[in-house]
Amino acid sequence: MEFLHTIIIAIVEGLTEYLPVSSTAHIGFTGNLLEVKDDNFFKMFQVSIQLGAILAVVVAYYKKFFDFSNLKFYYKLIAAVIPALALGYLFNDMIERVLGNQIAISTVLVLGGVVLLFADSWFKNPSTHSEKEISYKNAIIIGFWQCLAMMPGTSRSAASIIGGMTQKLSRKAAAEFSFFLAVPTMCAATGYSLFLKKWGEGSEIKQKGYEMLLANSYNMKVFLLGNVVSFLVALVAIKTFISLLNKYGFRPWGWYRIIVGLVLLVYFYFVS
Template sequence: MDTLQAIILAIVEGLTEFLPISSTAHMGFAANLMGMEESEFLKMFQVSIQFGAILAVVAAYWKKFFDFSNLKFYYKLGFAVLPALGLGFLFDDKIEAVLGNQVAISSMLVLGGIVLLFVDNWFKNPVIHDEKEMSIKKAVIIGFWQCLAMMPGTSRSAASIIGGMTQGLTRKAAAEFSFFLAVPTMLAVTVYSVFVKTWGKGTPNPMKGYKMIMADNHHILLFFLGNVVAFIVAWIAIKSFISLLNKYGFKPWGWYRIIVGIFLLIYFTQFQ
C-alpha cells in the first residue's frame, strides 16, 4: 500500500462510515479498483482507521460526551454496545471470511437499499426527539439492531438508525444516537483489531495488528495519516448528513445503494 492509496481509503472511510451506505463495501471496492492485493495489513488498516472517524464524533459532539452530569447517557451507550461486543467476538472469524466476498457484500448493498426506500413510510409518527427521552431498554434494542451490520455491506449506520426509528426516535435523534453508539462500538473493534487479534492465522507469519503497524516507518506513516484523514473527512460528513437526512429522508440513499450495488455485482461477476 502506498501513501496515496492509504489517503484514498481514509477518505472513503470518513465519507461512508456514518452514512447508511456501508463503508466496508466502499473501501473494498476502492481497494479492488486501485489494484491493491488483499493482505492482512490492508484488512487491519481498514479497521484501524475507524479510530479517526470515531474521534470526529467525539469532537463534533464534545459537549455531549464530556457532560459528566448526564450519567444515563453513558449507561445507555454501555448497555447498547454489549450485543455487538458479544456477538462480534463469537463470529469474528466468520465476519472476516465474508470481508473478501465482494459479491455477497454487493448483494447486501442492494438489499439494504431496497429497505431504505420504504423506511420513511414505515415510521411516520416519531415521539422521541432527543436521546435524553430514550430509556436504557430502547438503547439496548437499538444495540441489537446494530448487530445486523455484522454482515458486511449492511451498514452499521443504517442498521442502528432504523433500529432507533423502530423505537420511536425521529430521523435526527436516531442518526445522532447512531453516531454516539459508533464510538464505543468502533473503539472496541479497533482496540481488538490492533492489540488483541492475531492476523494471518494459519499463515507462516501471523502477527498482532500493532506489530504490523510498527514493522517499519512506512506502516507507521500510513496508520497515522489514515486516521488523520478519516477524522477530517468524517467530521465534514457528520455535519452534512443530519441536514441531508432531515431534508430528503432515506430514499436517495436507498437508490444510491441499489445503483452502486448492481454496478458492483456486474463488475465482480463479469470482470473479476
Template sequence: MDYIQAIIIAIVEGLTEYLPISSTAHMGFTAALMGMEETEYLKMFQVSIQFGAILAVVVLYWKKFFDINNIQLYYKLAIAVIPALILGKLFDEKIEAVLGNQIAISTVLVLGGVVLLFVDKWFKNPKITDEKDISIKKALTIGFWQCLAMMPGTSRSAASIIGGLTQGLNRKAAAEFSFFLAVPTMLAVTVYSIFVKTWGEGTDHAQKGYEMIMASEQSIIAFILGNVIAFIVAMIAVKTFISVLTKYGFRFWGWYRIIIGIGLLIFFWQQ
C-alpha cells in the same frame, strides 16, 4: 500500501462510516478497484482507521460526551454496545471470511438499498426527539439492531438508525444516537484489531495489528495519515448527513446503494 492508497481509503472511510451505505463495502470496493492485494495488513488498516472517524464524532458532540450532568448517556451506550461485543467475538472468523467476497457484499448493498426506499413510510410518527428520552431498554434494542451490520455491506449506521426509528426516535435523534453508539463500538473493534486479534492466524506470517503497523516507517506513517484523513473527512460527512437526512430522509441513500450495488455486481461478476 503506498501513501496515496492509504489517503484514498481513508477518505472513503471518513465519507461513508456514518452514512447508511456501508463503509466496509466501500473500502473493500475501493481497494479492489485500485488493484490492491487483499492482505492481512489491508484488512487491519481498514478497521484501525475507524479510530479517526470515532474522534470526529467525539469532537463534534463534545458537549454531550463530556456533560457530567448527562451520566445516563454513558449507561445507555454501555448497555447498547454489549450485543455487538459478544456477537462480534463469536462471529469474528465468519465475518472476516465474507470480507473478501465482493459479490456477496454487493448483493447486501442492493438489498439494504431496497429497504431504505421504504423506511420513511414505515416510521411516520416519531415520539422521541432527544437522546435524553431514550430508555435503557430502547438503547439495548438499538444495540441488537446494530448487530445486523456484522454482515459486511449492511452498514452499521443504517442498522442502528433503523433500530432507533423502530423505538420511536425521529430521524435526527436516531442518527445522533447511532453516532454516539459508534464510539464505544468502533473503539472496541479498533482496540481488538490492533492489540488482541492475531491476523493471519495459523500461517507463518501471523501478527498482531500493532506489529504490522510498527513493521516499517511507511506502515506507521500510513496508519497515522489514514486516521488523520478519516477524522477530517468524517467531520464534514457527519454534519452534511444530518442536514440531508433531516430534510430528505432515506430514499436518496436507498437509490444510491441500489445503483452502486448493481454496478459493482456487474463489475465483479466479470472478473
C-alpha cells in the same frame, strides 16, 4: 500500500462511516479497484482506520461526550454496545470470511437499498426527539439492530438508525444516537484489531496490529495519515448527513445503494 491509495481509502472511510451505505463495502471495493494488495496489513488497516472517524464524532459532539454530570448518557451507550461486543466475538471468523466475498457484499448493498426506499413510510409519527428521552430498553434494542451490520454491506449506521426509528425516535435523534453508539462499538473493534487479534492465522507469520505498525516506519505513517484524513472528512460528513437526512429522508441513500450495488455486481461477476 501507497500514500495516494491511503488518502483515497481514508476519504472513502470518512465519507461513508456514518452514512447508511456501508463503509466496509466501499473500502473493500475501493481497495479492489485500486489493486491494493489484500494482505494482513490492509485487512487490519480497514478496521483500525475507523479510529479517525471515532474521534470525529467525539469532537463534533464534545459537549455531550464530556458532560460528566450526565452519567445516564454513558450507561445507555454501554447497554447498547453489549450485544455487538458479544455477537461480534462469537461470529468474528465468519465475518472475516464474508469480507472477501464481493458478490455477497454487493447483493447485501442492493437489498439494504430496497429497505431504505421504504424506511420513511414505515416509521412515521416519532415520539422521541432527543437522546435524553431514550430509555435503556430502547438503547438495548437499538444495540441488537446494530448487530445486523455484522454482515458486511449492511451498514452499521443504517441498521442502528432504523433500529432507533423502530423505537419511535425521530430521524435526527436516531442518527445522532447511531453516531454516539459508534464510538464504543468502533473503539472495541479497533482495539481488538490492534492489540488482541493475531493477523495471519494459518500462515507462518502471525502479528498483532500494533506489531505490524511498529515493524517499520512506513506502516506507521500509512496508519497515521489514513486516520488524520478519515477524521477530517468524517467531521464534515457527520454534520452534512444530519442536514440531508432531515431534508430528504432515506430514499436517496436507498437508490444510491441499489445503483452502486448493481454496478458492482456486474463488475465483480463479469469483469473482476
